[in-house]
Amino acid sequence: MNEPQQTLWNYMSQQADKLLIQTLQHIGLTFISLSIATLVGLPLGILIARKESLSGPVLGVAGILQTIPSIALLGFMIPLLGIGIKPAIVALFLYALLPIIRNTYTGITGVDAHVKEAAVAVGLNRWQLLLQVELPLAMPVILAGIRTATVINVGVATLASYIAAGGLGEFIFGGISLNNTHMILTGAIPAALLALLFDFSLSRLQKLSVKKLRKIAVTAPLLFALLSLLYFVPNTAYGSKLTAGFTPEFMGRQDGNIGLEKIYGLKIHTVVINDAVMYKAAYEKQLDVISGYSTDGRLKAYNLVILKDDKGVFPPYYAAPIVRNESLIKFPDLEKTLNLLAGKIDDSVMTELNYQVDYLHRSPDKVAEAFLKSQGLWKEDRSKKTGVVRLGSKIFGEQYILASIYSQLIRGYTNYEVATKTGLGGTKICFDALVNDQIDFYPEYTGTGLLAILQPSRGTIDSLGGDKDKTFAYVKNAFKKSYGITWLDPIGFNNTYALMMRQAQANALAIKTISDLKQYLERK
Amino acid sequence: MIKIQEVSKSFGDRKAVDQLSLEIRAEENLILLGASGCGKTTMLKMINRLLTPDTGQIFINNKNIWDQSAVDLRRNMGYVLQNTGLFPHYSVAQNIAIVPHLLKWDKKRIEKRIDELLEKLHLSTRYRSMYPHELSGGQQQRVGLARALAAEPSILLMDEPFGALDNVTRAKIQEEFIALDELKRKTIIMVTHDVQEAFELGDQICLMDKGKVVQTGAPEDLLFRPSSPLVTDFLNEQRLQLEFKVIQLQALWKWLPPGSGPATTAALPSKTTLWRALAYFKYRGAEALQILDRERNELKAVQFEQLMAAFYQYKKNIVA
Ligand SMILES: Nc1ncnc2c1ncn2[C@@H]1O[C@H](COP(=O)(O)OP(=O)(O)O)[C@@H](O)[C@H]1O
Ligand SMILES: [Mg+2]
Numbered sequence: 006m007n008e009p010q011q012t013l014w015n016y017m018s019q020q021a022d023k024l025l026i027q028t029l030q031h032i033g034l035t036f037i038s039l040s041i042a043t044l045v046g047l048p049l050g051i052l053i054a055r056k057e058s059l060s061g062p063v064l065g066v067a068g069i070l071q072t073i074p075s076i077a078l079l080g081f082m083i084p085l086l087g088i089g090i091k092p093a094i095v096a097l098f099l100y101a102l103l104p105i106i107r108n109t110y111t112g113i114t115g116v117d118a119h120v121k122e123a124a125v126a127v128g129l130n131r132w133q134l135l136l137q138v139e140l141p142l143a144m145p146v147i148l149a150g151i152r153t154a155t156v157i158n159v160g161v162a163t164l165a166s167y168i169a170a171g172g173l174g175e176f177i178f179g180g181i182s183l184n185n186t187h188m189i190l191t192g193a194i195p196a197a198l199l200a201l202l203f204d205f206s207l208s209r210l211q212k213l214s215v216k217k218l219r220k221i222a223v224t225a226p227l228l229f230a231l232l233s234l235l236y237f238v239p240n241t242a243y244g245s246k247l248t249a250g251f252t253p254e255f256m257g258r259q260d261g262n263i264g265l266e267k268i269y270g271l272k273i274h275t276v277v278i279n280d281a282v283m284y285k286a287a288y289e290k291q292l293d294v295i296s297g298y299s300t301d302g303r304l305k306a307y308n309l310v311i312l313k314d315d316k317g318v319f320p321p322y323y324a325a326p327i328v329r330n331e332s333l334i335k336f337p338d339l340e341k342t343l344n345l346l347a348g349k350i351d352d353s354v355m356t357e358l359n360y361q362v363d364y365l366h367r368s369p370d371k372v373a374e375a376f377l378k379s380q381g382l383w384k385e386d387r388s389k390k391t392g393v394v395r396l397g398s399k400i401f402g403e404q405y406i407l408a409s410i411y412s413q414l415i416r417g418y419t420n421y422e423v424a425t426k427t428g429l430g431g432t433k434i435c436f437d438a439l440v441n442d443q444i445d446f447y448p449e450y451t452g453t454g455l456l457a458i459l460q461p462s463r464g465t466i467d468s469l470g471g472d473k474d475k476t477f478a479y480v481k482n483a484f485k486k487s488y489g490i491t492w493l494d495p496i497g498f499n500n501t502y503a504l505m506m507r508q509a510q511a512n513a514l515a516i517k518t519i520s521d522l523k524q525y526l527e528r529k
Numbered sequence: 530m531i532k533i534q535e536v537s538k539s540f541g542d543r544k545a546v547d548q549l550s551l552e553i554r555a556e557e558n559l560i561l562l563g564a565s566g567c568g569k570t571t572m573l574k575m576i577n578r579l580l581t582p583d584t585g586q587i588f589i590n591n592k593n594i595w596d597q598s599a600v601d602l603r604r605n606m607g608y609v610l611q612n613t614g615l616f617p618h619y620s621v622a623q624n625i626a627i628v629p630h631l632l633k634w635d636k637k638r639i640e641k642r643i644d645e646l647l648e649k650l651h652l653s654t655r656y657r658s659m660y661p662h663e664l665s666g667g668q669q670q671r672v673g674l675a676r677a678l679a680a681e682p683s684i685l686l687m688d689e690p691f692g693a694l695d696n697v698t699r700a701k702i703q704e705e706f707i708a709l710d711e712l713k714r715k716t717i718i719m720v721t722h723d724v725q726e727a728f729e730l731g732d733q734i735c736l737m738d739k740g741k742v743v744q745t746g747a748p749e750d751l752l753f754r755p756s757s758p759l760v761t762d763f764l765n766e767q768r769l770q771l772e773f774k775v776i777q778l779q780a781l782w783k784w785l786p787p788g789s790g791p792a793t794t795a796a797l798p799s800k801t802t803l804w805r806a807l808a809y810f811k812y813r814g815a816e817a818l819q820i821l822d823r824e825r826n827e828l829k830a831v832q833f834e835q836l837m838a839a840f841y842q843y844k845k846n847i848v849a
Contacts, residue, residue, distance in 0.1 A: 122610065
């Protein structure tokens with residue numbers, strides 16, 4: 006973890022190698038997809054400018070493609086294209102398509118009709134009309150489209166890190182989940198600068214006269230190709246027999262990849278990938294080893310096994326609701342209501358609940374209700390309302406289920422209404438929302454509280470020795486002092502990081518523990 | 530040279546050109562005259578194949594224009610558009626060179642031709658590298674004409690070429706147009722809604738109304754031998770001025786009083802139009818004019834009133 010007094014500049018220079026690689030990858034991703042989008046979009050734009058009847062359908066489809074959420078789009082493509090550069094490029098390509106097609110179309114149809122008519126009248130054929138009149142006169146508009154697409158792509162390319170395609174998103178999303186502002190900025194500043202730089206250069210190009218543009222038209226494709234190649238410059242990871250996919254958060258945590266390298270000496274070819282697609286990628290054999298949560302329902306769904314942590318890198322941690330002190334005073338019934346759940350959910354129950362939501366696709370509300378009924382805790386929603394409790398959750402399944410359970414408890418046992426703000430991204434977003442009085446409480450894990458939020462010195466962490474109860478006491482105390490936030494009683498289950506493999510592969514390779522994995526990798 | 534046979538063209542329910550037939554002889558200057566919306570532009574575009582007739586045929590030199598490639602047809606036919614249609618991203622020189630380029634003329638020949646046209650159209654060579662938006666309306670129109678003439682086509686189509694110009698500029702360019710040697714050998718079809726312009730520039734005038742031909746003939750035919758009240762009505766407003774422009778002094782010969790003595794150098798030739806003779810009285814303040822007919826070797830001397838009296842005699846005679 007970074008020391009508090011470390012400056013952004015220090016952090017950046019420490020990470021210079023990685024930063025350079027990710028920046029090159031970022032530029033590469035942007036321009037590979039942009040080149041393809043231009044090669045496809047320009048002719049399509051010309052086609053629909055010629056055949057007006059096609060313009061509606063083509064622009065419509067390109068428009069719809071653009072509204073598909075990026076994560077969903079990336080998710081769809083894993084079964085088809087796997088993970089890594091291919092799906093990333095396809096997704097970026099699809100997002101860049103609309104502005105290029107649309108502007109080519111508007112540019113060409115916007116050329117003065119008298120000029121077009123004159124061109125035909127003096128005897129230009131269709132191709133001459135296109136190349137000598139329509140394209141040159143539409144060029145500023147077409148360039149504006151390419152410019153828009155470039156800026157979109159620089160932004161969306163940050164999401165490439167979700168599916169192991171690299172780019173500056175690794176810093177940004179790692180930083181968000183680790184609550185590390187320096188890390189976020191180390192990715193975000195270069196990304197913003199790239200966007201500004203490309204935007205500026207293209208805006209200059211747009212203003213050039215047609216005559217100069219003609220010369221540039223020859224060099225531009227070359228430049229695009231060159232920038233595209235940047236993606237392949239970095240020769241990062243060492244190859245190995247197996248490929249691991251770790252989340253950005255896992256990559257940066259002591260009780261994550263850093264610990265694995267330090268304590269096990271594990272050397273595995275690693276790609277950075279988003280939690281939402283990681284399990285599926287493992288199931289699809291795109292990845293062999295992933296960093297998951299021990300209670301994740303997808304573990305069961307995708308037939309994965311946890312490798313035993315024989316050297317204790319991943320200490321187990323409690324999950325518990327954390328609440329603003331002011332909220333406890335404002336809503337006097339809140340504490341005892343939330344504590345109704347204390348100790349009620351153990352690991353296997355949590356895994357089962359997660360499985361029902363993540364794999365059987367039952368709604369978190371239904372699953373929560375069934376669970377509460379089985380525990381005899383469920384009560385009818387009271388109709389009298391005297392205040393609104395704001396409940397937050399992070400953006401993964403388990404947190405949605407906990408949020409549903411808490412909502413139903415509050416509605417059944419108190420006169421408060423509940424406003425849920427689910428899907429608050431990672432730890433940083435959720436915790437900031439709590440500190441800034443945007444929400445009253447959310448479920449958190451003691452390990453995350455310790456390592457991602459408090460970030461105490463190495464010595465303090467070692468003194469806690471990965472002990473669940475000591476850690477809980479330390480975190481509870483520190484949160485009270487530093488933030489005015491109270492940890493209520495633990496829910497019961499231990500959520501911990503775990504390395505996982507496909508069951509069949511683990512059996513075949515006789516890998517049961519992380520040490521087995523290391524030995525297998527080192528065998529020639 | 531150009532034969533238009535029963536050509537019709539509709540846009541939806543609207544008949545823009547209706548069973549139009551017309552013949553234009555070589556080196557003749559034919560004006561398509563008519564109110565705005567009567568189908569002149571539509572007719573002109575069909576000759577260039579910018580539009581396809583619904584029915585009817587068009588022949589050039591006895592060859593159906595639909596039997597040849599549109600591109601070849603157009604490259605051998607100059608076209609001046611109503612709003613110039615100059616390429617905004619091409620310099621003046623490049624605009625003029627478009628068709629020669631398409632016809633693959635060699636570079637030297639093209640350059641020579643550009644210089645020649647700039648000179649003929651009174652554009653200084655410093656305009657060569659300028660762009661259309663840097664030129665005045667009159668200059669743009671000249672460049673448009675130069676572009677149409679560049680590849681030395683034998684046929685020239687012009688759609689209201691002087692329509693967008695102010696009166697002074699228009700008069701000046703019209704004068705240059707009449708004087709332009711190169712045009713004398715061309716077959717020209719020109720569209721206008723301006724009666725004065727039609728009478729000044731046309732050998733033949735085809736008056737159109739609602740897509741149909743009302744009358745085709747020489748200017749004096751339309752004036753003095755109108756085929757229908759429509760023609761009379763169309764010309765009525767400016768009739769007197771048109772008549773002055775059409776009538777040459779020799780037509781009034783027998784009503785003019787004879788002159789005496791030797792002809793002075795100021796004597797007007799009998800082919801002068803009445804319009805110009807009247808201008809002498811008006812602008813030069815002349816008391817009397819001498820008119821000389823070289824063929825008959827006769828001299829007349831007239832005062833303003835005598836000239837006008839002869840004009841009314843002439844008209845009475847025609848109507849009778
Ligand atoms: N492309 C077109 N689509 C529909 N109607 C047209 C089109 N071009 C011309 N017209 C109609 O045809 C008629 C003749 O037009 P045009 O030939 O331009 O007249 P003119 O040149 O004599 O003013 C007008 O009524 C005009 O509105
Ligand atoms: Mg017209």
